[in-house]
Amino acid sequence: MFKSNNTDKTDYSPLIREDADNDLLCFGGDGTSLQMATLLSGEDPNRHVTVMSVGSTCEREQVNDEDDCEGQYNIDDTQATSSRKGAVYCSSTLLCYALSVLMTASFTSIVCILLFGNANTATEIKYVVSGYQPSAVPIASGSLSNLIVGITDGMGPSYATLARILKQYDNKEDVHNTYTNTSLSFDCDLIGQQRTRSYDSYITDSAAAASALASGHRTNNHWIGVLPNLTNVAPVFSAIKNQKNMHIGLVVKSSVTHATPAGFYAHTIDRGNEYLIADQALDFEPDVLLGGGRDYFENRPVAYYSSTKAIHNRSSLIPDFEGKGYIIVYNKKDLLASDPNAGKRVLGLFAGGAMKFSIDGDRESAAPDLLIMVQCAVDALEAMSKASGKPYALMLEASLIDWAGHINDGATIAREVLEWEKVWSYLKQRVWDQDRVQKQDARAETVTNTQTGTPSTSPFSLRLLATSDHETGGLTIGANGLETFDVAALANQKSSFSTVYSQLAAHRWSEYPQSRKEAMAYVTGLASEALGIPVSQFTEEDLECLYSPLPPISPDHAPSPGQRSFSIDLDCIQNARVHTAYTTNGHTGADVNVYAYPPLDPIFNSLRGVVDNFDIAWWMASQWDVDMSSERERVALIPNGSG
Template sequence: MNKPSRRVHYLSATLHLLPLVSLMVSISLFSQVIIGAPALKPSATAAPRYLFLFIGDGMGPAQIKLADAVLENGHALKMTSFPVLGMATTHAENRYITDSGAASTALATGRKTTVGTISMAGNHLDTLLTIAEMAKAKGMKTGIVSSVGINDATPACFYAHTPSRSNSYDIAVQMASSGFDYFGGGYAEGNLPENRQKAPAFKGDIAERMRSAKYLITHNRIELQKVKPGIRCWAYTGYDAKAAMDYAMDRNPENIALDEFTREGIRLLDNPHGFFMMVEGGKIDWACHANDAAAAAHDVKAFDNAIAEALAFYRRHPKETLIIVTADHECGGLSLGNRTNGYDTRLSLLRRQKISHQRFSEKVSSWKKSGTVTFPMAIDSVNTYYGISMKDADSTLALTPANYKTLEEAYTTTIKPESTDIFTSAVTGLLNVRAGIGWSSNAHTAVPVQVFAIGKGAERFRGFYDNTDIAKKIMQIAELKKDAPSRINQVNKHRLILPQ
């Protein structure tokens, strides 16, 4: 009788071992489920699970460099450390110089629209689906954070749809119907009495509508920190007459900062299905409209602190996170250098300014009402808050006779009953000139803006492209479906236009 070959012995042994191998694999898988062993690593081709989009309103390249220069030595902005850099154009559908409505619609939907429009087509008949709504439809949690009013143009473009950004009450109403999980930052300007009265159809108090939609509303740091993940939340802090947070350099420590809203948002949104969060540094734009370089620098830094929170999260989830930082447009035509100083700049002089243009103007307004503050007394305050005086060891900060006369004339005009405040602008402008800062406008410009990226798919943001391409790239990388959430058809009776 023939003896079995070695191959037959090998096959027989293998067959006997198969049940044992199967049992070992089963035990291994069972132990992972029961004992809580680490989950399998994300696939190299999987879409990022966590998406961050940071928008510095009014933040052009000069604003970024200004903040970097004004910071204390040895520090640098986190956003400028990102490995990928791109540039984006910002024009609107109907105007070369855009506004936040058209620009943020482009960033939110990947489509151009007309100035002042909130995530609708320029014909004001068609609704545009946003990347935040796509993320929500995919099962991701969604969060919107801003240092200005939560229904201001930029945040509104991610959850609301309306023909005009001035429809602030209508925008605020759509917060509750959005189903988004987290709103943080400023208050809802649309719920202020003057805006409720202007609404064509009043549908009730916004806070009550939010509570009815199962949102927990918090007003301070302690309340926000107590909110548990999984609970919808609208969190705001102290706000001004326009529902915005204070400028970073004016912030009361008791009020919540932008980075804290971002950190708490990450805590509340983090879940196995991932999340999308948009964070806006809105007060950068406001500072640039006022040509207040110091306030702009401080708010860019506050915005960067919020980015640092996302970066810390990215380091814990490097293969599942994508962070994009950009701007909707530039504001003010800021230049680091001016005609007066030529090649000389002393940007560090801006550190002498202690409060924003807005806060100093409020002081001037109180002086005007009291009628007891003389010009010499006002100059003492200029020294206190801007570091400028008649006599200073630093000649670059000492007032010349011509400076003194200019400020005196501005103050005399300002304190007249029907006059506007030109004194604050004169003082702020004087420090800016001494520092070597130039401004060409009090409005937006068409300067291309920078795009910084890090994380899964970040390499696609290299190059020069249009702002609509930012949203399109995010859709592609994150595999966001273009199916319309049902609530869009409920809120808007217009035709829904899906991204191209």
């Protein structure tokens, strides 16, 4: 039994875990971690002990939800002052261990060398973040290997807050307990913010934003990979593919030809020309391409493929992909059945356009969710990387956060963010697992290379970076002077507003000719089912929200003049009940968050604080050490629709 030296005499034995390598993982706080580690490592000096020193933010949920916040620690000012996820690998010397906590790293090393001859052999005091040791020296260009870039389309800070509140409610935690601090899996990984704007506006759209994030250049709204002077600009993914032979993946919930994914490979002055973007996807040849957008690859209209703007003049591009060695999958079953070790590139098209909102999906759905797509993509890319010896880059987009924001649908926004949270948690575990493998390989190589004199090598490391392209909707939590919030009303919503509109649009209104009363009853029923509100509980204000957009009924027209109009009127009900509000059904110019994992890895130092959206691309280009000028020359002649 291990007890703290605090007055409460808490037994911390449940916080000690043993892994398959007989190494120990300790969770604790208030100095208890140090005590446990010293005792445990003292029993066996060769045993690795990982200490996760938990701060007050994460302390109460540490045991049950390690992914949310696996620990906090403070690094001295010579490295960085922070309180983020971290670990300390230690051996047996309590003095050096205490010094490493109380003093600077350099002072600790000097004292340990004086006392023991060598700081590293006397005690293995390493401040690391999930296996990566912080350094005060600048990181050299070309030091980046595998990278997963996440784009949470449209997610501003208030979206994360909304999702966190809903997660706390879903977990049945006491929302009135001020000591209950529910965390999202990315909360501990915040490193700064990003300024969003396009070349021609303070308020960007996804096309211009993706161009800045992917290529390092701002352009006009609605343009992708084309500068205001109509010349093409190269995405970093194009450069690393052609200059470094790296493997490339793109996974989204929108169509794979939509603005954000297109920003990483395409060039067009019209983001709406998704047939042209599909042509360019074929020519770009990513190793993994998963999402919606089947309609832009199959049964393409004659008006497009017979035009001079088409790159590939045919109705279907699928035979072309097959001819280039792609496996084509259209559902979850076939995706899961594909062998990641086969070395085959994968094209997955799971919907004609965008895929479903998570709130509208179910486990029996034929289409995979975002997490399954990500798992399969990473498996495939890692297998390719292992076979070729080349690293990989993967762009993921939680596309539909933005789509829910456009229709001011708070519950759907929160569910999409929580779906992304699961993906981020999974990816962090992949980083952690890969880091463990690297350490095991390094231990084996240390023995071998000491005997042979061969330089030690290690597998490619994996890093995560995530941000948003812009904020959508201008969500506020709290509205109209009210300082209350009804999360239950949010949690009770059963489907997205878009689903309700689709049901309205598909309805045969000829069954209710000239009958506004029956139409009103039908609309009320749909709203009741979607929002989880019994019809009897609708107030007069609720009914006014529902019925105000109803035009005179005709046999051929739905009662809503458009999806956004009807959705906003549905949100009129939710706003009044939940106490949220929105400033727009478009985008805003607000700054958005930037996350990285491991968060204290010095490779991310130049992205800390507040940066511009184009800084993300130049950071990638620098770390991969690619020549963007020569790549720009290579893409200059790709048709962009301007001729």
